[in-house]
Amino acid sequence: MKPILEVRNIKKHFPIKKGLLLKEVGSVKAVDDISFEVMPGETLGLVGESGCGKSTLGRTLIRLYEPSAGQIYFKGRDFCSLSGDQLRKERKNIQMIFQDPFASLDPRMTISQILGEPLKVHGVESPSERKKKIEEIMTIVGLKSSYLNRYPHEFSGGQRQRISIARAMMLNPELVIADEPVSALDVSIQAQILNLLKDLQKEFNLTYLFISHDLSVVEHLCDRIAVMYLGKIVELAPRDKLFSNPKHPYTKALIEAIPRVGQGKKKMRQSLGGEVPSPINPPSGCHFHPRCPKKFEGCDKIYPVLQEVSQQHYVACDLYKGEQ
Amino acid sequence: MSQTETKNQSGTNRDIVVSVRNLETTFHTKVGPIKAVNGVSYDIARGETLGIVGESGCGKSVTSYSLMQLIEHPGEISGGEVILGGQDLLKLSENEMQEMRGGKMAMIFQEPMTALNPVLTVGYQMNEQIIKHMKVDEKEARERAIEMLKLVGIPSPEQRYENYPHQLSGGMRQRAMIAMALSCNPEFLIADEPTTALDVTIQAQILELIQSLQERFNMTVQFITHDLGVISEIADRVMVMYAGTTCEMAETQKLLTSPLHPYTAALIRSIPKFGSRVEKLETIEGSVPSLFELPKGCPFQNRCPNVSDKCKESKPPLEEKRPGHQVACFHPVNL
Numbered sequence: 001m002k003p004i005l006e007v008r009n010i011k012k013h014f015p016i017k018k019g020l021l022l023k024e025v026g027s028v029k030a031v032d033d034i035s036f037e038v039m040p041g042e043t044l045g046l047v048g049e050s051g052c053g054k055s056t057l058g059r060t061l062i063r064l065y066e067p068s069a070g071q072i073y074f075k076g077r078d079f080c081s082l083s084g085d086q087l088r089k090e091r092k093n094i095q096m097i098f099q100d101p102f103a104s105l106d107p108r109m110t111i112s113q114i115l116g117e118p119l120k121v122h123g124v125e126s127p128s129e130r131k132k133k134i135e136e137i138m139t140i141v142g143l144k145s146s147y148l149n150r151y152p153h154e155f156s157g158g159q160r161q162r163i164s165i166a167r168a169m170m171l172n173p174e175l176v177i178a179d180e181p182v183s184a185l186d187v188s189i190q191a192q193i194l195n196l197l198k199d200l201q202k203e204f205n206l207t208y209l210f211i212s213h214d215l216s217v218v219e220h221l222c223d224r225i226a227v228m229y230l231g232k233i234v235e236l237a238p239r240d241k242l243f244s245n246p247k248h249p250y251t252k253a254l255i256e257a258i259p260r261v262g263q264g265k266k267k268m269r270q271s272l273g274g275e276v277p278s279p280i281n282p283p284s285g286c287h288f289h290p291r292c293p294k295k296f297e298g299c300d301k302i303y304p305v306l307q308e309v310s311q312q313h314y315v316a317c318d319l320y321k322g323e324q
Numbered sequence: 325m326s327q328t329e330t331k332n333q334s335g336t337n338r339d340i341v342v343s344v345r346n347l348e349t350t351f352h353t354k355v356g357p358i359k360a361v362n363g364v365s366y367d368i369a370r371g372e373t374l375g376i377v378g379e380s381g382c383g384k385s386v387t388s389y390s391l392m393q394l395i396e397h398p399g400e401i402s403g404g405e406v407i408l409g410g411q412d413l414l415k416l417s418e419n420e421m422q423e424m425r426g427g428k429m430a431m432i433f434q435e436p437m438t439a440l441n442p443v444l445t446v447g448y449q450m451n452e453q454i455i456k457h458m459k460v461d462e463k464e465a466r467e468r469a470i471e472m473l474k475l476v477g478i479p480s481p482e483q484r485y486e487n488y489p490h491q492l493s494g495g496m497r498q499r500a501m502i503a504m505a506l507s508c509n510p511e512f513l514i515a516d517e518p519t520t521a522l523d524v525t526i527q528a529q530i531l532e533l534i535q536s537l538q539e540r541f542n543m544t545v546q547f548i549t550h551d552l553g554v555i556s557e558i559a560d561r562v563m564v565m566y567a568g569t570t571c572e573m574a575e576t577q578k579l580l581t582s583p584l585h586p587y588t589a590a591l592i593r594s595i596p597k598f599g600s601r602v603e604k605l606e607t608i609e610g611s612v613p614s615l616f617e618l619p620k621g622c623p624f625q626n627r628c629p630n631v632s633d634k635c636k637e638s639k640p641p642l643e644e645k646r647p648g649h650q651v652a653c654f655h656p657v658n659l
C-alpha cells in the first residue's frame with residue numbers, strides 16, 4: 001500500500017520584523033524539518049505542547065501557509081507544485097477542521113450559508129440537493145435543522161465546534177486534518193464526535209491527521225502517534241508502543257501529566273520543570289535538554305537524529321543512540 | 325488550618341462572596357424567546373472554587389456572561405439577582421460595571437478572540453487594562469504585563485508582548501487572555517473553559533497559577549470545564565447544569581464518586597478513561613431538548629433510564645437529599 005500523504009523535510013519559518021523599516025531580525029522556526037507518512041485509512045495523532053507548531057504544520061499541509069522548504073505528496077502527486085484549478089480540485093479531498101471555531105466561521109453568514117458554500121464552490125447546483133446534504137450532515141453532528149438560519153454567535157462554543165466539523169465533512173474528503181476538534185466539547189459530546197469520526201472513517205475509508213493535546217483522546221482514536229517538541233518530531237510510534245513504552249523523556253513527562261478522575265483535589269503534580277523554550281531562539285543541541293531529567297554531556301551540542309529503536313518506533317534522543 | 329479544610333465546612337460561617345439568585349436569561353430570537361438560563365441559584369464562598377459542568381449548550385457560558393453583564397441584544401437578563409460583595413450587580417450602571425470588569429471581577433473567555441482585539445498588540449491591550457484598574461504608569465504596566473505573560477508560561481514574553489494575536493499559537497492566545505484576566509488581582513474570577521486549548525503540562529501550570537493566586541489573595545473562582553479530571557483537581561464544589569437549570573450540586577468528591585442525578589452518572593461514565601481503550605465510548609442516548617420545545621416536567625426525561633409518569637408531569641425541584649448534596653430528581657441513583 002502507498003501512503004496517501006508523504007511529508008518530506010517540511011519547514012515553515014515566520015520572519016520576525018522589527019522597527020519602522022520592518023527589518024528582518026530573525027525567524028520563528030514553527031515547523032523545522034519534519035518528515036512522515038500517513039497511510040490510507042489510518043489515523044495519525046499529533047501531540048505536543050502549546051506553541052510547538054502543530055497548527056502551523058496542519059496549515060502548511062493544506063497550503064494555507066506556503067512551506068519555507070520541503071515537499072508534500074498527496075497520493076503520490078507533488079502537492080506543492082499545484083496551482084489554480086488543479087489546486088482547488090485537489091484541496092476538496094483534503095479538509096481541515098480549525099482549532100478556533102469562533103475565528104474560522106464567518107459571523108455574517110448563517111449556518112446554512114456556511115455549510116452550503118463549499119457545495120456551491122464545488123458545483124452542487126441544485127438548492128434542494130444542497131439542502132438535503134446539509135440536513136444530513138447536521139443530523140450526523142447532532143445539531144437540529146431548526147438552527148440552520150442562525151448565525152455563529154447564537155451558538156455555544158461546542159455547538160460552533162460541531163458546525164466547523166460539519167463544514168469539513170460536506171465534501172466527502174479523503175484526508176481530514178483535525179486541529180483540536182473535540183477539545184471545546186463536553187465529554188458526552190466528545191464521545192459522540194469521536195465515535196462519529198470513527199464511523200465515518202470506517203464507512204469512507206477516511207484518513208485523519210488528528211492534532212490534539214489530550215492524550216486520552218489520542219489514545220482512543222489514533223493508530224500511530226507523533227510527538228512534537230519545538231518544531232520537530234521527537235518520537236513517532238504505534239499507539240500501544242508509545243503508551244506502554246514511551247522512550248523520549250518528553251513523551252514520558254506528557255503521559256505523566258494527564259489529569260485523571262478520582263485523584264481528588266490536591267496540589268497539582270509538578271508540571272514539567274524549567275522554562276518552556278521559545279521557537280524564536282531554541283536551545284542548542286537537543287531542544288529539550290534544559291528541561292530534561294535525563295540529560296547528559298553532549299545533549300546541548302548536537303541535535304539527535306530521529307532513529308528507529310524498535311520496529312516502527314522512532315525516537316530522537318541520544319539515550320538510545322546505538323540501540324537497534 | 326489548610327485552605328481546603330476551611331472551605332469544606334458547609335453551613336453558616338461561610339463567607340459568601342458571590343450569590344446568584346434565580347438567575348434568568350432570555351434570548352428573543354426571531355423564532356421566539358428562549359431561556360438559556362432558567363432560574364439558577366448558587367453561592368460561592370471566599371477562596372472557594374465552584375466548578376460548573378454540563379453538556380454543550382446547557383447555559384454555562386450564558387450564566388457567566390450574565391454575571392459579567394455582557395449579554396447583548398436580543399438577549400436580556402430577565403430575572404434574578406447577582407450579588408457580589410453585598411452589591412446587586414444587576415442594579416449597577418454600565419459605567420459602574422466597567423469599573424468592575426477586569427478589576428474586582430474578571431473573566432477568562434472560552435474563545436480567546438472574544439476578549440482580544442485582533443488589530444492591537446497583546447501588550448497594548450494588557451497595558452490599557454492595567455493602567456485603568458491598578459492606577460499605575462505606563463512603565464509599571466508594561467513590567468506587570470510581561471511578568472504576567474511569563475507567569476502563564478509564555479516563552480520570550482518581551483517579544484510576545486509586541487505580537488498581534490494572530491501571531492500567537494492557539495494556546496498562547498488563550499494564555500495571553502488568562503494573563504490579562506489575572507493582571508489586576510481580581511477578587512472574583514470566572515474561568516470559562518480556560519484550559520481547553522492547552523496541553524496537559526501547561527494546563528497543570530495554569531491551574532497551579534490560579535490555585536496559588538487563590539491562596540495568596542483568597543480569590544473566589546467560578547470554574548467552567550467539561551473535563552471532569554480537571555474538576556476533580558481544582559473544584560471544591562461542583563454544580564451540574566442541564567438545559568439551563570441546575571440538576572445537581574455537591575462537594576466535588578461526593579459528586580464524582582456517588583452522583584445522585586442519572587445525568588451526572590451518565591456524564592461520568594462517558595469520559596474516555598486513559599489506559600482502558602474501548603471500541604466505542606459510552607454516550608448518553610438521545611439529545612438535549614431544544615430550548616424552544618422544552619418538555620413539561622423534567623428536562624432530562626427523554627434520555628433518562630429512571631423516567632416515570634411523574635417526571636413528565638412536573639419539574640423536580642432542587643432539594644437536599646444528603647447533607648450538602650442537592651439534586652433535582654424524583655428518582656435519584658445511588659441512594
Ligand SMILES: Nc1ncnc2c1ncn2[C@@H]1O[C@H](COP(=O)(O)OP(=O)(O)OP(=O)(O)O)[C@@H](O)[C@H]1O
Pocket residue numbers: 153154155156157158159184185186351353360378379380381382383384385386387399434550615
Ligand atoms: N446570542 C444568542 N442568541 C441566541 N441563542 C443563544 C445566544 N447565545 C447563546 N445562545 C443559546 O443559549 C444556549 C446556552 O449557550 P451557552 O453558550 O451558555 O452554552 P454552554 O453551556 O457554554 O456550552 P458549551 O459547552 O458548548 O460552551 C445554547 O443553546 C445557545 O444556542
Ligand SMILES: Nc1ncnc2c1ncn2[C@@H]1O[C@H](COP(=O)(O)OP(=O)(O)OP(=O)(O)O)[C@@H](O)[C@H]1O
Pocket residue numbers: 014028029030048049050051052053054055056057099213279490491492493494495496521522523
Ligand atoms: N502567522 C504567524 N506569524 C508569526 N508567527 C506565527 C504565526 N502562526 C504561528 N506562529 C508561531 O509559530 C509557533 C507555532 O505555532 P502553532 O500555532 O503552530 O502552535 P501549536 O502547536 O498549534 O500550539 P497550540 O497547541 O497552542 O495551538 C508559535 O511560536 C507561534 O507564535
Ligand SMILES: [Mg+2]
Pocket residue numbers: 054055056099179493494495
Ligand atoms: Mg494550534
Ligand SMILES: [Mg+2]
Pocket residue numbers: 156157158384385386434516
Ligand atoms: Mg460555553
